[in-house]
Amino acid sequence: QKEVEQNSGPLSVPEGAIASLNCTYSDRGSQSFFWYRQYSGKSPELIMSIYSNGDKEDGRFTAQLNKASQYVSLLIRDSQPSDSATYLCAVRGRGSTLGRLYFGRGTQLTVWP
Amino acid sequence: EAGVAQSPRYKIIEKRQSVAFWCNPISGHATLYWYQQILGQGPKLLIQFQNNGVVDDSQLPKDRFSAERLKGVDSTLKIQPAKLEDSAVYLCASSSIRGSETYNEQFFGPGTRLTVL
Numbered sequence: 034q035k036e037v038e039q040n041s042g043p044l045s046v047p048e049g050a051i052a053s054l055n056c057t058y059s060d061r062g063s064q065s066f067f068w069y070r071q072y073s074g075k076s077p078e079l080i081m082s083i084y085s086n087g088d089k090e091d092g093r094f095t096a097q098l099n100k101a102s103q104y105v106s107l108l109i110r111d112s113q114p115s116d117s118a119t120y121l122c123a124v125r126g127r128g129s130t131l132g133r134l135y136f137g138r139g140t141q142l143t144v145w146p
Numbered sequence: 147e148a149g150v151a152q153s154p155r156y157k158i159i160e161k162r163q164s165v166a167f168w169c170n171p172i173s174g175h176a177t178l179y180w181y182q183q184i185l186g187q188g189p190k191l192l193i194q195f196q197n198n199g200v201v202d203d204s205q206l207p208k209d210r211f212s213a214e215r216l217k218g219v220d221s222t223l224k225i226q227p228a229k230l231e232d233s234a235v236y237l238c239a240s241s242s243i244r245g246s247e248t249y250n251e252q253f254f255g256p257g258t259r260l261t262v263l
Contacts, residue, residue: 037188067251076237076254077189121188132177132201132241134252136188 035060037124039137046144052109054140056122059103065125066098066105071139072118081107112144147172150255152238158261164226167258170219171240177201179252180213180223181237189237195221196243225260233262 036059046052054068065084069077083089083096083105095108105124109116119139126133151170159165171178177196181189192211194202198218206213210229215221225232235257241250 069254076235076257079251079253082251123188130202130204132179132194132196133191134189136190138186138188 035063035124035126035130035135037122037135037137039120039122039140041138041140043141043143046112046142048112048114048144048146050112050144052112052116052142052144054107054109054120054122054142056105056107056137057103058105058122058124058135060124060127061100061103062127063100063103063124064127066096067123067125067134068094068096068105068107069121069123069136070118071121077121109142112142114144114146117143150238150240150253152236152255152258154258155256156259156261158263159228160263161230162227164224165228165260166222166224167236167238167260169221169223169238169255171221171238172242172253174242175240175253176218176243177241177250178215178221179239179241180221181239181254183235183237183257185234192223228260228262230262233260235259 068081071077081096083098089096093110097106121139122137123134180192183189192206195215213223237257238255239252241252
């Protein structure tokens with residue numbers, strides 16, 4: 034069983050700060066990684082995908098991947114109250130489970146004004 | 147582009163009753179997934195279809211859950227009979243086939259919240 038671990042939080046940051054969300058995974062051969070945002074009572078919304086080591090930036094979001102350390106993170110710059118949500122890390126399976134996403138339990142982020 | 151559609155949005159049933167959920171994927175998306183999300187956890191894949199064929203149903207409790215995608219477009223997930231522990235949100239997702247499956251992103255519908263009493 035592949036595992037994806039996230040700090041459950043809650044993580045609380047002030048408006049304008051950088052929020053840092055972390056995720057580790059157990060399958061060293063994993064190739065595809067995703068961050069989803071889930072507002073309370075809503076479904077997961079894809080915000081970032083990353084496949085290569087290093088950083089990938091999209092607006093205020095930066096995903097970081099380190100395959101050697103089996104670690105993926107999401108940085109949210111200039112955090113806004115509207116960023117308050119649960120952030121789910123997902124890792125795609127391999128081989129016979131190539132289509133399957135393995136999710137962590139999520140980190141709850143609160144951005145206070 | 148319309149997103150993934152699901153119905154109903156909410157369902158309350160008694161244990162041992164049956165229930166069915168419907169999903170229509172994003173137009174042109176050949177791959178369809180059903181996930182179960184229990185409160186406080188991340189989604190867990192139940193079944194994956196590519197066109198109208200099953201690719202992965204290894205985590206589907208086949209004694210009570212069934213799913214079909216007869217024409218390769220919309221899909222139905224059924225639970226019969228339901229148990230208390232089936233209370234969860236059932237999420238449908240879809241992805242396109244372009245190049246390597248490794249890079250295909252999955253997009254979720256709004257989900258169906260099931261409560262089993």
